[in-house]
Amino acid sequence: MIFDSGVGGLSVHKDIAALLPNIDVIYMYDNAGYPYGELEPNVLVERVVKCVDVVNQQYGVDAVVIACNSASTIALPSLRERFSFPIIGVVPALKPANLIAKQGITLLATPGTVSRAYTRELIEQFVDSVPVQLIGTTELVNMAEKKLRGGQLDQQLLRQIVEPIKSHSDVVVLGCTHFPLLEDELSAMLGEQVTFVDSGEAIARRVVEVLKLSDSVVGEGSKKCHTILSSAPEPNSEALERYLSKLNFSAIQHCPLKGA
Ligand code: DGL
Numbered sequence: 001m002i003f004d005s006g007v008g009g010l011s012v013h014k015d016i017a018a019l020l021p022n023i024d025v026i027y028m029y030d031n032a033g034y035p036y037g038e039l040e041p042n043v044l045v046e047r048v049v050k051c052v053d054v055v056n057q058q059y060g061v062d063a064v065v066i067a068c069n070s071a072s073t074i075a076l077p078s079l080r081e082r083f084s085f086p087i088i089g090v091v092p093a094l095k096p097a098n099l100i101a102k103q104g105i106t107l108l109a110t111p112g113t114v115s116r117a118y119t120r121e122l123i124e125q126f127v128d129s130v131p132v133q134l135i136g137t138t139e140l141v142n143m144a145e146k147k148l149r150g151g152q153l154d155q156q157l158l159r160q161i162v163e164p165i166k167s168h169s170d171v172v173v174l175g176c177t178h179f180p181l182l183e184d185e186l187s188a189m190l191g192e193q194v195t196f197v198d199s200g201e202a203i204a205r206r207v208v209e210v211l212k213l214s215d216s217v218v219g220e221g222s223k224k225c226h227t228i229l230s231s232a233p234e235p236n237s238e239a240l241e242r243y244l245s246k247l248n249f250s251a252i253q254h255c256p257l258k259g260a
Contacts, residue, residue, distance in 0.1 A: 008178030009067030037110020092175030109175030150239025
């Protein structure tokens with residue numbers, strides 16, 4: 001199972017599917033609770049636990065990837081306490097960023113992720129080479145949702161969001177799984193001198209380790225048809241359906257959470 005508040009986790013799904021094209025994937029997104037970067041921590045944790053529980057009860061899961069930094073930076077202990085299967089979280093790729101940065105690092109994430117103690121500790125632990133700037137933005141998350149539904153992006157707003165990066169950083173950590181979906185747009189605005197890092201490939205390798213898959217399974221096999229569930233009904237969007245069908249997903253199914 002791969003989980004996010006919206007379509008952002010599809011950026012992680014892409015890396016997992018590239019490494020493991022033959023595993024069954026259930027992607028669930030909690031669009032009824034979106035945006036996660038603005039939820040109170042206790043509300044967020046409760047929703048994530050509920051979503052994983054619903055999917056596990058209906059389908060049974062071998063492992064869960066919480067493909068959401070806003071959730072992973074706070075919900076992993078509760079999930080691990082509640083469920084016995086492996087829970088894989090994503091956290092901002094500050095450690096690899098520190099190895100390549102020469103001028104500065106910008107952590108581009110949600111308001112929730114930039115405010116967490118977990119994130120501050122990651123910076124203290126792993127970044128010693130350059131200064132770190134934190135930008136928390138839900139507008140960029142909304143843009144990624146809009147892009148996948150075929151909408152036009154507000155270029156002026158995008159320019160405003162990325163403006164502080166230009167004079168500060170040569171490395172941008174995409175600390176929200178929605179942001180790799182906007183990498184072309186971000187790169188067009190920031191130019192080649194800025195390098196982007198995200199956690200997708202590291203998470204895919206972690207899935208291989210956790211599921212104890214042998215090397216012969218990696219990269220092998222026909223592409224499986226994947227299931228996608230939303231906690232609130234998804235309005236029809238041809239663009240999103242086309243995008244999902246290219247990733248081998250069948251039609252989005254509504255999977256309500258009881259009592260949420
Ligand atoms: N994709 C998510 C993350 O990585 C959540 C975005 C949101 O719902 O605010 O943080």
